[in-house]
Structure formats: C-alpha cells, structure tokens
Amino acid sequence: MGTKLPAVGALALTCMLAQAAAAQDKEITLPQIVVSPTTIPTSADQVASSVTVITGRDLERDHISTVPDALRTVPGLNVVQTGGPGGQTAVFMRGTNSNHVKVLIDGVDVSDPVTPNGAFDFAHLLTGDVERIEVLRGPQSGLYGSDAIGGVISITTKKGEGPPKVTASLEGGSFGTFNQTAGLSGSQGGFNYAFNVLHFRSTTNWVTPPQLLAPGEKRNPDSYDNRTYSARLGADVTDNLALNVVGRYTDAHKLFTGDNFVAFPAIPEAMRDTQVNHNSFVRGEAVWTLFDGKFRNVLGTSYTNQWNWNMDPNPDSFTPFGSVAAPTKNIGEKTKYDWRGELKVLPGETLVLGLEKENQKLRTDSTLTAIGTPFLTTEHKADKAGWVELQSEFYERVFVVSNVRYDDDESFGPHRTWRVAPAFIVPVTDTKLKASYGTGFKAPTLTELFVNNPAIGQVANPALKPEISRGYDYGFEQPLFDNKLRFGVTYYRNRITDLITTQFNPSTFTFSYMNIGQAETHGYEAFASARLSAEVSVRADYTYTATRDLSTDLGLLRRPAHKSSLTTIWTPLEGLTLSGTVLHVSSWVDVNRDTAVFIPRLDAKPYTTVNLAANYNVNERVTMFAHADNLFNYQYQNPFGFERPGLGVFAGVRVTN
Numbered sequence: 001m002g003t004k005l006p007a008v009g010a011l012a013l014t015c016m017l018a019q020a021a022a023a024q025d026k027e028i029t030l031p032q033i034v035v036s037p038t039t040i041p042t043s044a045d046q047v048a049s050s051v052t053v054i055t056g057r058d059l060e061r062d063h064i065s066t067v068p069d070a071l072r073t074v075p076g077l078n079v080v081q082t083g084g085p086g087g088q089t090a091v092f093m094r095g096t097n098s099n100h101v102k103v104l105i106d107g108v109d110v111s112d113p114v115t116p117n118g119a120f121d122f123a124h125l126l127t128g129d130v131e132r133i134e135v136l137r138g139p140q141s142g143l144y145g146s147d148a149i150g151g152v153i154s155i156t157t158k159k160g161e162g163p164p165k166v167t168a169s170l171e172g173g174s175f176g177t178f179n180q181t182a183g184l185s186g187s188q189g190g191f192n193y194a195f196n197v198l199h200f201r202s203t204t205n206w207v208t209p210p211q212l213l214a215p216g217e218k219r220n221p222d223s224y225d226n227r228t229y230s231a232r233l234g235a236d237v238t239d240n241l242a243l244n245v246v247g248r249y250t251d252a253h254k255l256f257t258g259d260n261f262v263a264f265p266a267i268p269e270a271m272r273d274t275q276v277n278h279n280s281f282v283r284g285e286a287v288w289t290l291f292d293g294k295f296r297n298v299l300g301t302s303y304t305n306q307w308n309w310n311m312d313p314n315p316d317s318f319t320p321f322g323s324v325a326a327p328t329k330n331i332g333e334k335t336k337y338d339w340r341g342e343l344k345v346l347p348g349e350t351l352v353l354g355l356e357k358e359n360q361k362l363r364t365d366s367t368l369t370a371i372g373t374p375f376l377t378t379e380h381k382a383d384k385a386g387w388v389e390l391q392s393e394f395y396e397r398v399f400v401v402s403n404v405r406y407d408d409d410e411s412f413g414p415h416r417t418w419r420v421a422p423a424f425i426v427p428v429t430d431t432k433l434k435a436s437y438g439t440g441f442k443a444p445t446l447t448e449l450f451v452n453n454p455a456i457g458q459v460a461n462p463a464l465k466p467e468i469s470r471g472y473d474y475g476f477e478q479p480l481f482d483n484k485l486r487f488g489v490t491y492y493r494n495r496i497t498d499l500i501t502t503q504f505n506p507s508t509f510t511f512s513y514m515n516i517g518q519a520e521t522h523g524y525e526a527f528a529s530a531r532l533s534a535e536v537s538v539r540a541d542y543t544y545t546a547t548r549d550l551s552t553d554l555g556l557l558r559r560p561a562h563k564s565s566l567t568t569i570w571t572p573l574e575g576l577t578l579s580g581t582v583l584h585v586s587s588w589v590d591v592n593r594d595t596a597v598f599i600p601r602l603d604a605k606p607y608t609t610v611n612l613a614a615n616y617n618v619n620e621r622v623t624m625f626a627h628a629d630n631l632f633n634y635q636y637q638n639p640f641g642f643e644r645p646g647l648g649v650f651a652g653v654r655v656t657n
Contacts, residue, residue, distance in 0.1 A: 036134040036154040037421070038391050038401055039143065039352060040342060046399040048421035048434035050076070050473065050490050050525065054133040056158065061569070062579055062613045063171075063627040063650065065179060065200055067125035067133070067155070073565040073583055075525040075541045076137045076151075076492075080558050081123070082642045084175065084205030086224030086254040089122040093150030094137055094492055095521030095547040095559050096469075097499075100149035100442055102140065106157055106232070106246040108281045111147060112306045113360040114332035116447040117500075118147065124252045124277055128169075128181040129196035129230045131158040137525075138492065139440035139471040142403040142419035145356070145385055149440035149469045149496065157232055157246065160185035160194040166657040171625075173650030176203030176223075190236030198228040207642050208257045212594050214267045222272075223255040242287040250279040258312060265594035269314040278307040296342040304334045328366035335359045348393035352403075356385045362446045366455070379450040383409045383443070397425040407441075411449055412465055415441055434490070435474035442467040448500055448513045457510040465515050469496040475524075487528040494521045518550035521559075535571045540564070554601070555589050558639060562586035575617035584608045585638075593641020607636035607644075626651040 033041050037049040044051065052074050064070045068089045072079050080098075081089040090098035099119035103110050111120050133155050140148035164186040171179040178201045185194035205222040213219055230248040237243060258273040259266045285300035311327040336358040343351045361380040387405035394400075404418040419438030426433065444464035452460050475490030499517025504510075523546055529539040542564040547556035567581045590604040613627035626649075633647035 034134060035156075036136040036152055038389065039340065039354075040350060040391060042391070045425070045432065046393065046423065048399070048401065048423035048436050050137040050475075050492075052135040052137075054135075056127075056131045059127045059130060060654075061577060061615060062581065062611070063625055063652075064127055065171075067127060067130075068122045070127060070133060071122070071135070071153070073541065073567065073581060074135050075527065075543045075563075076523075076545075077135065077543075078545075078558065078560055078563065078585070078588075079122075080639050081644075082639060083207030083222055083256070084224070084645050085200065085202045086123050086226065086252060087207065087222070087256070087642065090119055090558075091122060091153070092559055093135075094471075094494060095523065095545045095556065096150035096494060096496065097442075097556075100147065100440070100467075100469075100496075102144050102146075102148040102152040104152065104154045105248060105281055106155070106283060107285075107300065108246070108283045108302045108304060109334065109336065109358075110279075110281055110304060111334070112304075112332040113334055113362045113446050114306065114308070114330040114364070116445060118442070118445045124226060124228075124250050124279060125155070126198045126200055126226060126228050126250075128198040129157045129183065129194070129228075131156045138436055138473055139417075139419065139438040139469055139494070141417035141440040142405050142438055143387060143389060145387075145405060145407055145417075146383075146441055146443040146466070149442055149467070149471075149494070157230055157248075158183075158185065158194050158196070159232055159234070160187050160192040162186060164657075167655070169652060169654040171650055171652030174648035175205050175645060177201065177648070177650060179652070190242075192232075192234045194230075194232045196228075196230045198226075198230075200224070200226040200228075205645060208268045209637065209641065209643055212265075212268055212641065217268070217270060220255075220257050220272050222257065224252070225254075226250065226252040240289045243285070244287065245284045246282070248279075248281045250277065252277040252279075258314070259593065260314065267594070269312070271313045273313070274309075274311040276309040278305075280305045294344045298338075298340045298342075300338050300340075302334075302336045302338075304332075306332045326366070328364070330365075331363045333361045350391045352389040352391065354385075354387045354389075356383075358383045358385075360446060362451075364451070375453060375455055377451055377453075379446045381409070381411045381446060381449070383407055397427065399423045399425075407443075409443055409466075411444065411462070415466055417441055430479055432477040432488075434476065435472070437472040438470075440469040440471065442500075444500055444513070457508075459510050459512040461513045464500060464513060465498055467496060467498050467500055467515070467517075469494055471495070485528075485530045487526075489524055489526045491524045492522060496520075516551070519548065519556060520550060521545065521547045521556075536568070538566070538568045540566045557589055557591060557601075560586045560588040560606075577615045579613045581611045582608065583611075590640040593639075602640065604637065604640045607634055607638070609634055621656050623654045624651075625654065 031043040031045050034044050034051050035041050037047045054070055068079050068081055071077055076094045078092040081087045091101055092098050093101050099117045103120045135153050137151040140152050144152055167183040169181045180199045183196040203223045207222045228250045232246045234244045254275045255272040257268045260269050281304050283302040285298055288297045309329050338356045341353040345351050359382045363378045366375045385407045389403035392400045400422045402420040407415045417439045421436035423434045443466045449462050450460050471494035473490050473492035477488035479486045496519045498515040500513050501517040502511045503514045523544045526542045531537045545559050547559045563585050565583045570578045586606045588604050589601055591600055592602055610631040611629050615623055615625045617623050629648040630646055637643050
C-alpha cells in the first residue's frame, strides 16, 4: 500500500496544475529531439523508450558543474559518490548494477578496461562544455552491445555555430571552491570549431565521519583539482562529404583519506592518499551522403587512454617491515573502428546498419605482494559486432523501432541481442501509449577473465560467460492544453542471470569469479510537468524501485525504494531567473565502511536536499549568478561511511562577447 502513495501524490499535483495551465494562451511548442534511442535524430513523441534530456541551458541555469550532480534527479537513477567532488561515483539505473550502464561522450565508449567490474567512474566529468545529456533507460544491447543492461548515458559536447564567440566564467564559494571556464567557438563557411578549458577546484571537503577516527587522530579533508580540455572540429569538404574530430583530456588530482584494513574495525589512515587520473578520449569520423541524402554513411574511429596513479604514504603491514608500498599505476586503452549506414528505403521507413571492431588492453604495475616484489600484467581482448535497426512510421501515429545485434567476442564467443519498441499516438486525446521489450548483456572484464593477483588472493576465470538480461516496460504519456501540461507513468521489469560474483575458497584463502548470480528488478517512473504561466514552470518526478537477489532473496545494495524530486523555474523580472530543486531519497540497504566484511548489511537513513539558484543578466554580455546547495545543511552519508557536503554557497560571473 505504501508504494502507491507517491503516485497518488503525483496525480494530485497533475490535477492542481491543470487549471493553471489551461488558463494560458496557446503557443507553439516544438517537440524535443532525441538521438540515443535510435542513433537518428527523432522527435521524442515518436519514441517508445524512456529518455531524459538535460540541456546545456539547464546546467547553466542551475549552476551544475559535474555530471554526477546533473544526474541526481533523473528518474530511475541512483547516484552514489564517496564524499565530495572527485570521489568515486557509481550510477545505478532501474535497479541494475553500476556496471550495467553504457556511457558515451560524443559517440566514444569511455568505459575503462582496467576497472575490475567494468563500472564507469563518473567522478571526473565536468559539464562546462556539455551541450546535452541523454539518459536512455531499459536494456539497449541490441543497439549498443555490452554494458547496456540498465541503459545508456550519452553526453554530447557543444558545437561551434555562427560568428566567433568567446565565453568565460568565474565562480567561488564554500569548500574552497574556485572554478573557471573559457571557450572559443564559431563557424565560417563549411568549417566549425569549439575549444574549451575547464578548471574545477574544491580543497576542503569533510568526508570521513569523526566517529570512525582512532582516538586522537586528526580528521583530514578531501581535496580535488580537475583541469579538462576539449575540442570539437568539423568541415564540409564537399556537398556530400564532411569530416569531424572531437577530443577530450582530463587531468584530475585528488587527496583523500584511505582506510587501514589491518585493524578491526578498519580505521581511517592518518595521512591522505594521492590519486591522479589522466583520461584521453579522441574520435574522428567521415560522413558521406549518397543518392540525394537517402543513404548517409558514418565511418569512424575512436581511441581512449585512461591512466591512473595511486600513492598511499601510510605504513602498510602487508609490506616488509611495515614499509610504505610503492605507487600503483594502471593504464586502460581501447581502440574502436565503426561504420553506420542510414538508408531511407521507403517513406516512413529508415534502415540503419552498423559494423564495429573493438580492441581492449590493460596494463598494471604495483608492488602489493606480501614480499614486496612487483606485480606486472598486460592483458587484451577483441570484439566484432554487426547490427541492424528498422525505424518505421505508419499513418503518423504508429511508430516502431526494432533492432538485432550479433557480437563475436574472442573470450566467450558469439552472443545475440535484440529489442522492439512500439509507440501509438491515440487520436483525439494524443495520448502516447508505449512499450518495449529487449535483451542485454555484460561481457566479463579483462580483470575477471585473465588477471591473477596473489597480493589480494584474486584468481581469474577465463571460462566466464557474459551476464544476460531480459527486460520490458510499458506506460503512457498524456499532453494537455497544447502540451503545457504533461504527465505519465512507465512500469518496468528486468531479470538478470549469470551474474558474475566472487566465490571465496577458505582452503586457499583466495576468491575467484563465477557466473552464479541472479537478480530481478521492477518498479515505475511517474512524472508531471506544467508551464503555469509565461514566468513559472514546474516538474515533479517519482521513482519506485524494488530489487531482489534470487540467490539470497534479499534486496540489492544501494538501491533506494523511493526517489522523488520537484523542480520549479521562475522568471519574476526580465533578466532574472530563479530555480529550485527538492530531492528526496528513501532509506536503502548498504554496507558499513569500517566493517563491511563482517557486518555486510545495514539500513542507511533517508535524506532530503534543497538547491536554489539565481541568474541575473546585467546586459547581453554579462550574467551574475549565485546558488546554494543543500540549503538546510542536511547531514547524510551516501554511501554509508562517506559524508556528503553540507550547506554550500557559491557566486560568480559569466561573460560572453
């Protein structure tokens, strides 16, 4: 019964908003365009998939500097970050695992081959050069391959348009924050360009709970510094041929308090660890159009290099005579070649074809063995894939997207996935009825397959199979009053088998990876949005998530049952915009930071945060802004054992030529 109350609240909000929305004058509302559900720009009204779009304007209006903060209110997502900025960040989508989310930046798969379970760390993604973020929910492996069991997060950076434009911003505030951005963009003839430099610094983040410290031990703050450089270039060589290049480089440094697991309970270390990340993402592509635009070909290649270095200055009982362990260094590389062809076969019918070849490689260098000898390893694997998608439109009211994909991975062999997603616009009422059914898979990582590390008792398993899933969703969306009011509900269910979990062998004191896990997730996402007047708009979202580990019949960790948010935008005066967001997350099952091995489950308390932001356009070139995060200074931990920032107040200026 309790799970129904928030949905009733959303419907009540819808009813209250209806009268205000009906009173407004009619105006033309252009449909939102989305790309990730099909790889082709498509009106959101014609897509059955559940997709949320966050635009660059949204990010500027609310002064959101990092992608983790941008994703916190998205329906179906739970964002878990170990402390403040730069802390390791995982995203759980529709109750699936954090390594079941595919992440793309300008079409580049940015997953790191070095990560043991393959989960992407969102910690180092800044938003200053982001044009839009699309969050596509539900199994998407029929189009995107491995990792897309929960869904896909696709990030697109800004493209240069028009006369040369220079932008710059400066921001300072709580937690030792001092951020700057600078950009140059524009286009001339058939050439477009965009260059951005982003700097994010936060020096005083109190993350470690005081009660975990040893008696008399000093509490140290976390510190984070991120410099990101990006470029996007495009040239129309002829009427039928265009060339595009994107590049992104991040240099991130973090000081944080690690844990001494020799003690029980584990205690925070006295001196801070250092973590350095150098991430490089590059993609080049040629776009060749034939037959008067009926056949569009995109031939691309991408390369990623993710280098991380970790130094623990604290004496370690596992090294000889309690000496300090040498730094660890890891490098993950990925090279991909792909072709996509878009063919308009008949009116209302578009056929999309794709071919891919990907190579992954990892290199590790550490000295974590008991006798202090180096641990070095290099592993690699390759995957080939082909896929077909048909996007159909019938009578301007029936839309169907279907796809099928074939992967051939050299480590586990062939694997097939597919998806079908129909949508129907009901005459007269314009109600959109939507549904989808699809399969997904998650390939075992290089670490799980090949890396044996005696320092931690890790034994690889080259016989691992991919994790597989089947999932479906269905729901409706109802626009009213020329789309000034819109509301809807989507129900979803997923079943995942062959989950890769670790199995401990007490006789050898080692653990190995096995395909023995099974899980089910289900829930629903409800929303209501309204433009109450020319000055005021509001949106409410609610997500209910239920999860079950079929092996233990227990709920999965770090998946709160309820999440709700309310966002209001108000323009009381010309040039002045105010926005506010309330986010509530219910309790969830977690593990304790200091005794995770021996006390595996506990209930983390719920939390509610309120963020406010204000923008004032002094003139066409200068905007002053300020924002307050966690306005009421609510103290909470997510994950448990890592304190999230309290009240933060910030202000700055943005200048455009």
